[in-house]
Amino acid sequence: MNSFFSKVQQYYYEILKILVFIIAIGLVSWLSPKDSIFKYEFQIGSPWKHNDLFAPFDFAILKTKDQIAQEKEKVLQGFQPFFNYDNNIANENLKVLESNFVTLWHSDLKSGRKRTKDSLKCLKFTKELYSEVENKGIIRTDDIIEGKPSDYRIKLIKDNLATNAKLGDFYTIKGALEYVQSQIRKANRADSSIVLGAISHALVQNVFYDKSKSETAQQELINHISPAFGMMQKGEMIISKGELVTPKKNQILLSLKKMYETEYGSSNHKYYVLLGITLLITLLFLLEYLFLRFYKFEFFNELKYINLILLTQVALVALAFYIFKEFPEYVYAIPFVILPIILIAFIDHGTAIVVYLITVMLIGFFAPNSFEFFYTQFAAGLVAVFSIGKWDHRIQIARTSLLTFLTYLIVYISMLYSREGNLNSFSLDFIKLTAANSVLLFLAFPIVFFYEKLFGLVTKLTLLELSNTNNTLLRELSVKAPGTFQHSLQVSNLAAEALYEIDGDTLLARTGALYHDIGKMNNPTYFIENLSSGFNPHDELSYEESARIIIAHVLDGIEMARKAKVPEQVIDFIRTHHGTRMVEYFYRLEKKKNPGLEIDSSEFRYHGPIPFSKETAVVMMADSVEAASRSISNPNEQKINDLVENIVNALIEDNQFANANITFKEITKVKKVLKKKLLNINHVRIAYPD
Structure with missing residues (x-):
């Protein structure tokens, strides 16, 4: 176990x-x-590429969507929508009519235009005319009957009985008022304004569209449409090899496909x-x-x-x-x-x-x-x-x-x-x-x-944005530590050229190299490339303290980068560019100062990790040789060649590339590029005449 x-x-x-x-x-x-997956492919107008096809079972030949749509349209052409006649509305509104009449009559009475004995006859005439209109039915013109002719047929449900009717059999509110006015004129009544006023305020719609019944009836008609127009019997030939797929054959094949995929099979x-x-x-x-x-x-x-x-x-x-x-x-x-x-x-x-x-x-x-x-x-x-x-x-x-x-x-x-x-x-x-x-x-x-x-990945677009020297961190580096900034630019160019030769990620390395020394911004004057005067602050520190400040720039850089939300892939270059090497300069001075004592080397060693990719390994090489090349007096090809060989070989011997996927062949190519580029950077300038 x-x-x-x-x-x-x-x-x-x-x-x-x-x-x-x-x-x-x-x-x-x-x-x-x-x-089930239908194994045949076919197109209208193309030859049937497969063997002769026979119906494997009985199946219906389905109609096309267009055919179904046409039949639906045809079936619904003669459809009569349902409307309900509401008897209660007219009866309830008679009270409204009477109230309106009384109000209008008393108004005219006060003005001296009417006599009390005329009121009963007038009210009777008004109620009869109102009932006549309401009994015929008042319908509202809406989306259902909008634009329909007067002979458009509907089903009218009155007293639970459905009868055929036409739109012309009913009034609209406007039509009802026009009819009332015409009847009043025919009667030649002196009190016409009272009759018209009382009726006009009482007229309401009493014929209503029944959406539920209409839609149910429509669906029943649609349900009676057969989805098929024929049958194929088992064993009947559907199509032979090489035969053109006509629209009819195509529909038969589609019917077989649908049956096969949805219903056939245990x-x-x-x-x-x-x-x-x-x-x-x-x-x-x-x-x-x-x-x-x-x-x-x-x-x-x-x-x-x-x-x-x-x-x-x-x-x-x-x-x-x-x-x-x-x-x-x-x-x-x-x-x-x-x-x-x-x-x-x-x-x-x-x-x-x-x-x-x-x-x-x-x-x-x-x-x-x-x-x-x-x-x-x-x-x-x-x-x-x-x-x-x-x-x-x-x-x-x-x-x-x-x-x-x-x-x-x-x-x-x-x-x-x-x-x-x-x-x-x-x-x-x-x-x-x-x-x-x-x-x-x-x-x-x-x-x-x-x-x-x-x-937690990074793309080329992001790397391009990060490698812009106007980026906040890089801009700050150029101001606070200009020497380090120039060094980073050189390392960036060297690493990119070297990785181009060995098919590495040049953009990632270029960006990582630009950021690898940002930690030096915390103490820029403690790094020699930023010294602009003869004073060296390390002169006032012990060698251990100096080494501690030098080593700290790695952790400081990681902290700065994370605070600025720099991707981890770029931060990897900060944490690995020195690997687990020694701060040799101060370590040797400490040993020289205390020849008889055992020196704790961990105080002078970077904390790592060592490079773990081709790109981080190349940046380590470029960083080391670029920094060292600045100390060469009267640089020439031999000196640069020896410098690159010694530094890179020392890194190999120190097992700094043990975790990186880089071969000796690739390292040789990298050294060649570094030598060539450093020679170009440190070329001897021509002395111009006075």
Whole structure:
């Protein structure tokens, strides 16, 4: 048991990586469509590429969406919406009418225009006219009947009986008032203003649209529409090899596909389908795992890179599967190309291409018209990878977006010509979708920023911003410690040139070198490059105190960088540029001062760590030789050659590169570059005549 746990502990990191891949496989398998996959691909106007196809079972030939829509329209053309007649409203409003009448009558009575004996006759006439109008029905013109002719037929529900009626059978409020006015004129009454006033304030709508009944009736009519227009019997030939796929044949094939994917097959059959899907997904992720392990070990060795890759893949696959299921017509609006763009920002082009290929294969297996989908997306992805370059300028994403759109367009037109020999089927919808797709690539900016924070990674764009010498920390360094700033610039240039020769990350090294000595700002005058007078503050300190101040610039630099939120990848150069070396100058002086005593070397040694990457190792070399080269009097090729050889060999002997992935062959190339650059920097100047 102890042996087992010790093995687990030993391979913990490897087990963790495998576990992350297993989780990704599980998620993609769970998210994937569980229906049987229809294995045939076909396009209208193209020859049937497969063997003769016979119906494997009885199935209905489904109508197209357009056919269903036309039938719905036809069925609903003669539909009569339901309206309810409310008897209670007219009866209740009679009281309002009487109240209005009394008020108006008394008003006229006071003015001396009416006699009391006329009131009963007038009220009777008013009530009869009002009842006549309300009994006929008052309807409101709204969205349901807006613009409909007077002979438009409806169903009127009155006293629980439904009868046919026409819009012209009812009044609107305006029409009712006009009728009342005409009847008053015919009667030639002296009290017409009272009658009109009483009725106009009492008229209300009493015929109402019944939305619930109408929609239920509409749905019943729609439900009676048959989704099919024919049947295929088991064993009946559907299409023969080489036969053109006509619209009718296409609909039969689509009907078979739908039946096959949604209804056909026992539960055991579906379990086998799920097993097959899981195995295919596992195989693709296994290929990705092996590629990263054997060809991209520098990234595979870091769990955060694996998490970044798999998180982006699973998120994109989940989005694709959701769109396939809910909105299949919007497949080409999904910005699949954003995957390699994001990976290039953090990793490299090779990894981006392989991971994108595997992702498109994963998604393409479930996509409609798999081959067309895969070919289109892979072509667009390759163009995006090559056009984005190193992605060290923001404008590159705009160029990539445009080229991706053009690639989609060219592939689409090529496919149409290859299938049909013309552009009769050219769809503007495809252009709109791919245009939206290309615009969505700009989402790479916020996603990359989010990933930088989530995974603690750094991109070239961030490094470019950090390497700007107007950056706050670098500006402060140039003011407080100008000598150190100039030294950092030289180290930055030397390291970048050397790493260019050995295919290292030049931008990361250049940025790291600019920041490697920022800790000297705390005590700038204790470092010789910043001394501008003959006074040396070390003269007043013990050698141990001097060494302590020199060593402290590493920890001070780390603290400053973290306070300024400099990424850890850049801080690595601060903490490793001296490794675990000795402060030789003060150590030797201490030994010379106390020849008979044993000196505690730890007081004169940097705390490390030693460089653990190609870039940090090269910056250590560049820093050491650049600083030492300043002490050479009358520099020449031999002196510089000896200086570089001695310093770099001493670093190797001191095991400072034991953890760095740099070879002796690469170190030799680095030394060659350093010698050449230092010779150029320290060249003998021509003496100009007076």
